[in-house]
């Protein structure tokens with residue numbers, strides 16, 4: 001894990017601000033955008049109707065959010081929530097959730 005983090009960090013440095021997921025920014029966005037209110041601290045939901053996100057991988061999370069944003073996946077709550085996310089928010093949140101495994 002440390003190696004993976006160090007590796008990602010080096011990649012982020014090399015690409016210097018290019019499209020690179022940022023789990024720390026994802027964690028901030030997860031709180032700031034209100035996701036935490038329904039999906040819980042650390043992605044563990046305490047409300048049966050809200051899915052737990054911990055354990056889901058980055059591809060699944062980013063596809064879900066992209067589909068909610070485009071309307072390809074329909075859910076009134078998540079369509080509204082995803083509408084406020086940029087591509088970078090989606091990448092970063094997906095990376096943060098992925099790291100909760």
Ligand code: HEC
Nearest residue numbers: 033034035038049050051061064065074075077078081093
């Ligand atoms: C008001 C409550 C609420 C808020 C706030 C909320 N969600 Fe959700 N979220 C849900 C519900 C309910 C579902 C289930 C929707 C469905 O499957 O149709 C869901 C589904 C999801 C899924 C798909 C999970 C799966 O297993 O299929 C992801 C990913 C997700 N939300 C991420 C987020 C993110 C990121 C945010 C913040 C931008 C957020 N949610 C904010 C209630 C919420």
